[in-house]
Amino acid sequence: MTSPAAAVITRFAPSPTGHLHIGGGRTALFSWAYARRHGGTFLLRVEDTDQKRSSEAASRGILEDLAWLGIDWDEGPAFNRENPDGSTTTLGGDPRTVGPFYQSDRREVYDPFVYWLLERDLAYPAFDTPESLTAMRQQAEKEKRTFAYRRASGYDRDAALARMKAGEPCPIRFKMPAEPVRFRDEVLGEITVSSDELDDFVIRKADGYPTYHFAVVIDDELMGTTHIMRGQEHLNNTPRHVALMRVLKHANGTPFRIPKFAHLTVIANQDNSKMSKRDRDKAARAKCRELGIKTAPDVHAKAAGHTLAAFDAVAPADFEKWLGDKTRQLETHALEDLASVIGIDLPEIAVDDFRRSGYLPESVLNYVSLLGWNPGEKDAEGKDLERFDTAYLIEKFDFDRVGKSASKFDRAKLVAFNQDAIARLTDDEFLTRWAAWARRDDRETLDRIGIERVKLIVGAIKGRCKTLKDVRAVVSFAMVDDDGYEFNPKDVEKHLKADGGSGLATLAALATKLEALPAFDVQSIDALLDGHAAESGLGMGKIAQPLRVATTGGSVSPPLGATLAILGRPSTLARIRRCVGHAAG
């Protein structure tokens, strides 16, 4: 038995300002895996102390993102996750009564610690104006040294306390001890920061809310966190937190513990810029500029065949503002509408972006866990082991194999992982997964093709899909009306009219046979085609390509059995008839 003191408690503490970023997803994954590996507890805490930027919707979105990934939290906000079998599992809860888990609901938790510090002059109210703060910063910059706010030498503590007690709003700052801070990071090693670099940072804002620095320290202590994993952008904050932990005590005199830290590297774009939600808007904006799009009507002018429902919900004036303002973001679906019109793939940044693009959670998890970590094991062929599931991750994950250098996100490799994961799915699994995905993210294909028709040809199309979204492209020829597509002139020439119209003759013969075929399914159609090839002495190419041109307009489509089966007999025959007429006329 492990003693309670040895139990591992990890947490993920997002701030709800939008969907979960892929980097946050990796942090959550590692924290979760570490807790699972040690039979510990993984908890979720929502850091919503910034009233202006936090939202209820974003919190819910992050919970959903985590649940979709399959990362379940033992403690934290309650969430009902729907399982594939239709049942639901409730995530979260508060068995140790360490909640609530929204920091905005914990305000009264922080104040006693603030007062405790205040009484001992380890913290103090500050009354600087924003102007004087800016002036100090500029002065420091001019002198080429780090700006670190320190309490002025003439500070009148009694007067300041009196002003605070009189109700004057003011931030409260922590009085940073003068000694350097040294701590050990599980991945980076020993880190030392001179006290010159540390400031008397704010622990409680004038609005009464604790700052992030204060709330994390208090909450991690109260919730018993033993291991803190977070992005490397927090590395510079850690000395502040450690300094606080060293002086803070509970009411009964017990000092705070110092948990173990592990700072994970940043995930960057290929050009080394930080992956940011704005990258999606940036990509779309650049393409609009390239195409000369300046107004909403310009978008409509190019919209042939594309739905613009979400885009049209955006006021034209707002769209124009968006075009000229790098800091603006378009609503998710509006942006996707726009992207399909201008013909670009938006870079996925948030977990939800990957979900909507049709990636499987297991491949996202697998790929992302390899960014900055690797198991260091070989597979049966002696190659580095790269493809694994979360059970394996849980079994192997530890800090000693976490990398120190930043990594770039390579979408192509993710795609390869996803393609592989899809290929390993059984036909039934694929169908179930696709249907569940399409219900949320591709209603159009689901409605127009329908699960039953996809089922007919699932075996033939599964291997052609790199993502679930690709089903749409693979069956797109079946989504148009029988007279709703063009015949590619070059293909008509090459496969139908050449050789004195032999392709057309084949088409006519095939139409008759197809009409008489007892069962119009993939196998029967393939058998019929094989039979015709043997009988006529023609190569398969001479048979298949004319049919493809006739039924899809071009020379590229899934294997013919599948192509014709999903169209169904009436459409197939109607399309052949139309084509013959077209080529003859």
Next chain:
RNA sequence: GGCCCCGUCGUCUAGCCUGGUCCAGGACACCACCCUUUCACGGUGGACACGCGGGUUCGAAUCCCGCCGGGGUCACCA
């Protein structure tokens, strides 16, 4: 700019701690060929890296120093 962190193929990385088995291994991407009714899939093969300069050593991707390069951070945001 100050401080902190990092530096192996285009990208993710193994190897580095405990120097020789590394004229550096794997994966993705790329190129070629094969398979094939198209497009894909698949198969086989190929090209591709130790940032630079010193030092230590019989021997350095591995240890030390310097330089250069990249990233992070400098809020009453988290």
